[in-house]
Amino acid sequence: MCATCGCSDGPGVRVIDPAHGHGPGDGHGHGHAHPHPTTTVAIEVDLLAKNDDLAARNRQWLAARGVTALNLMSSPGAGKTTLLERTIRDLGADLPCAVLEGDQETLLDAERIRAAGARAIQINTGAGCHLDADMVAAGLRALAPEQGSLLFVENVGNLVCPALFDLGEAARVVIMSVTEGADKPLKYPHMFRTADLVVLTKTDLLPYVPFDVGFFVECARRARAGVEVLQLSATAEEGLGAWYDWLRAEMNHSAL
Ligand SMILES: Nc1nc2c(ncn2[C@@H]2O[C@H](COP(=O)(O)OP(=O)(O)OP(=O)(O)O)[C@@H](O)[C@H]2O)c(=O)[nH]1
Numbered sequence: 001m002c003a004t005c006g007c008s009d010g011p012g013v014r015v016i017d018p019a020h021g022h023g024p025g026d027g028h029g030h031g032h033a034h035p036h037p038t039t040t041v042a043i044e045v046d047l048l049a050k051n052d053d054l055a056a057r058n059r060q061w062l063a064a065r066g067v068t069a070l071n072l073m074s075s076p077g078a079g080k081t082t083l084l085e086r087t088i089r090d091l092g093a094d095l096p097c098a099v100l101e102g103d104q105e106t107l108l109d110a111e112r113i114r115a116a117g118a119r120a121i122q123i124n125t126g127a128g129c130h131l132d133a134d135m136v137a138a139g140l141r142a143l144a145p146e147q148g149s150l151l152f153v154e155n156v157g158n159l160v161c162p163a164l165f166d167l168g169e170a171a172r173v174v175i176m177s178v179t180e181g182a183d184k185p186l187k188y189p190h191m192f193r194t195a196d197l198v199v200l201t202k203t204d205l206l207p208y209v210p211f212d213v214g215f216f217v218e219c220a221r222r223a224r225a226g227v228e229v230l231q232l233s234a235t236a237e238e239g240l241g242a243w244y245d246w247l248r249a250e251m252n253h254s255a256l
Pocket residue numbers: 074075076077078079080081082083103109156157201202203204205232233234235236
């Protein structure tokens with residue numbers, strides 16, 4: 001049982017396709033990177049401190065290879081994989097991309113990414129509800145992303161627990177779709193508080209659902225002052241240019 005969010009993140013965690021390569025956290029073994037006793041504040045602090053250490057190691061490992069890692073977080077079904085498929089199809093020829101896919105079960109998202117033309121490793125968290133830095137270290141060892149590439153980490157669909165866990169990413173992208181309700185940044189502020197970018201997806205559905213975009217932007221900025229909010233539809237291919245510009249700017253920024 002994870003002391004931070006109460007989810008189980010132990011024996012069920014599997015990195016599918018474990019391969020070779022040398023990644024961060026070698027020799028630290030996966031599984032129970034943290035103790036599992038009672039839910040005291042001290043344990044929670046220890047757990048997150050341990051995660052932060054491993055995340056710092058991931059960050060160093062990624063920086064040494066010039067890899068820009070983005071942590072994509074949303075509730076289930078907001079459109080993360082669909083946006084990645086579109087992005088890989090549009091940018092993949094010029095810009096090397098790879099993906100770490102986090103889901104409780106199945107290889108479905110990794111298979112979708114591979115079909116779109118990028119390398120992908122699936123991490124199954126079992127009963128766990130988020131990725132942590134140790135899982136990402138194991139995924140990096142298996143994936144071995146190429147020098148100078150863009151690495152997307154698609155977190156487990158969940159607007160709560162993933163916000164607490166630094167993975168070593170360069171930036172955090174919070175994705176929300178127009179079918180989820182414009183008040184969500186007020187209800188799930190932790191997720192939005194750490195966002196470097198907010199992406200509002202499925203804008204093609206705006207004519208059919210009540211969703212106040214202006215109010216949503218206001219709510220997102222109440223959680224994170226001044227945060228940039230992009231609006232797009234991956235299926236209708238609207239608004240993607242600004243997303244691609246943001247990705248290129250992130251890559252340039254992390255190359256500095
Ligand atoms: N109308 C519309 N549907 C979309 C759009 N993007 C994704 N969808 C649909 O939304 C559903 C969920 O999309 P996914 O990309 O699987 O969502 P996800 O966030 O990766 O889901 P999990 O990985 O399960 O959390 C699918 O039926 C997609 O076809 C969009 O821009 N417009």
